[in-house]
Amino acid sequence: MTFSASIDGSTATITVTVLNSTANLKVEKASDLGDQLEALVNDQTAHPIDQSPDYMIYPTDTGVRITNRLGQIDVPWRWIMPVANQLRQ
Numbered sequence: 001m002t003f004s005a006s007i008d009g010s011t012a013t014i015t016v017t018v019l020n021s022t023a024n025l026k027v028e029k030a031s032d033l034g035d036q037l038e039a040l041v042n043d044q045t046a047h048p049i050d051q052s053p054d055y056m057i058y059p060t061d062t063g064v065r066i067t068n069r070l071g072q073i074d075v076p077w078r079w080i081m082p083v084a085n086q087l088r089q
Contacts, residue, residue: 003079005086007031012087014066014073025066025073029054033066034087040064041080 005014012030016023027033029051036049040059048058055068063076075083 003075003083005083007087014075014083016073023073025068025071027055027066027068034084037064037080037084
């Protein structure tokens with residue numbers, strides 16, 4: 001399983017690849033998403049980040065879940081900082 005992320009303007013795309021299958025989630029108005037993901041890594045007891053109606057981020061037992069009207073993606077703890085850093089480039 002690998003994760004990657006990119007940002008174009010204020011739209012982030014988070015991609016997960018498992019074997020030969022790829023899925024992605026586009027998140028609109030996500031200019032601060034990288035910083036928000038890092039904040040959850042630094043404080044795993046933090047309250048969910050609610051940017052309604054665009055997206056919501058909250059910690060799970062295995063990482064964080066990012067949800068929006070298009071779907072959701074779970075990012076494991078070890079992948080959060082690489083994703084956050086890619087979103088800040």
